[in-house]
Amino acid sequence: MGIIFLSDDIMQTPPIDLACENICKHFAQFTAVNDVSFTIPKGSFFSILGPSGCGKTTLLRMLAGFESPSTGDIKIKQTSVLNVPPNKRPVNMVFQHLALFPTMDVAQNVGYGLRRQGVAKAEIAERVAAVLQRVGLPDSGKKQVSQLSGGQRQRIALARCLVLNPTLLLLDEPLGALDLKLREQMKIELKQLQKEFGTTFVYITHDQSEALVMSDQIAVMNHGKFEQVGTPHELYYEPKTAFVASFVGDSNRWSGRVTQQTGETLQVTTKDGLTLQGVAQGGTFDDASEVDIFVRPEAIHVSRLVPQIRLDNQLECTVNNILFDGAKSQIIAIEEKSGGRIMVAMPQTADFKDLKITDTLYLTFSTEQALCFSHSQELDDVDH
């Protein structure tokens, strides 16, 4: 079955629901969105991931119709919506603080959009009941918004939009206000609901874990531009820019200079003295040019004995600190010779149970695991 569905998907690519063409938005002092183009196929979960102030909210508000782009075009189902006001667009939005109307009960909230469309009363009641059933809150129609828990409010806010069968559903960091446990649970629920309803979701967030878990496609945005658009897998394993490598997932990052290069492989000496080998990304480098090297903590093989296999990067370190966080525990290690710092994921095996500070560790990773990008001053600024 799965195979048949898969081949179907490949055979007929789904139609494009949203196409943005060269969108720019200039405010008096600065450019919030700078020449962004992308398309979203029907039924997919598309996330825009970026730090605060990167322009993602402005972009979303342009899709909803609350702002209009300075230049460029927004097409929903091949038709430009630039001249369509927000209340006429086939687009609905879940607001950051949900904006459930406190003066109405749940059923009135969910039915608000249907009443605006002039749907008959009996049909409104029926459709509201149906959508409340689908989001798993069948008996909450008569409740006041203030009586609902955080997670229930999320679902009501979704139901209020989904009952209108929008072409696009925009979500403006709706999970931001929830506590961690509930957020983890809502991530799964949101993804599940998106699959069930088959609605195209455009989700903006600054939380990379939300984006990675839920999305089919993620656009990483910085300074008003898309740095990279791709599947979560692509962004994580094949970042195209230094910003993506540092923003998506955890990474060790070292700044250093190229000391030697053979083809794609660079040998780099970092500022704190480590000598590493990595793969050049995004162009070629001159000797002595400044680069940033990124290595994922979990890509580093850790052992307490001298390893049998030799890899390109081999470091002998002592444990400087252990950051215990259950399955996500990490070790901060210092290389004896150079004093360079490196962060590695702690293997969850019996060998490491009694690991303590000042123990010796052997860290190894291949050249392919170390990605070299040309040096970015911005990342330095974030760190300090």
Add this chain to the structure above:
Amino acid sequence: MSTISRSRSPIKLGMWLLLAPLCLWLLLLIILPHLELLTYSLSAPDEGGFTFEFYGEFFGESLYWRTFLRTAVMSILATILTLLIGFPVAFFIAKMIKGRSKGILFAMCLIPFWVSELVRTFGWMILLRESGVISTALQWLGFIDSGVELLYTDATIMLGLVYSAMLFMVVPLVSTLDSLDDSYIEAGYDLGGNNWNILREIVIPHAMPGIVSGCIIVFMLSLGNYLTPVLLGGKDSLWFTEQIYTQFITRFNWEQGSAFGILLLILSSLIVWLGLKVTGQSFTKTMG
């Protein structure tokens, strides 16, 4: 238990000290005078003892109860007009403009109230009388041949009442509308609403406490107003406070005046209570 109550007692003392001016004010200026008014209105002046005579006089003499009704109806009308004019002004100040100009506009609503009510009312008289600014201007422009008297009509009284009460409507409205997050209005548009039904279903229900408290204040001020109806309405203004004034000062009939005073208090309480019942608001909610 004992430790809790012991630790609370100094707080209680402090609270009473803070409340003392308010309690004294209420007792000395509101409760005692009204009790005195009530005794006056119910006692026969010559032989002493209890009588309903002065209340009977009110219902017997048509001028009295007609003036009474007229005052009530005109005050309600003034309240409605103030709300209709004040709401867009408040909405504009609270929602349409941002930053500095907001404060400036708000101050502009306040500035007329730096001048005493008497001076403000005389200002209207200078504008509206037969030889006044508007009449002269109309003559000069050739719209009318001879001077026109714009004073001493019900419309003039209404103008004065609305003008002098506007601030007391705008202030509570601005504060409730300010507390309405823009995202509610945006959500309304996003879900397909237009200006009218967002106003009706989202903005007005949210602003209801402000609307009701503004209306209560404006209604009370209009009902108890003396200067504006007398100066702008002239001899024919027939405002109930005028009747009270006449009884106390001209006729020196304190008993009758007291009875009128009590009746006015009952009337205003009754209408405010009705207003709260009709709009489904509670007094504590609108004042909180």
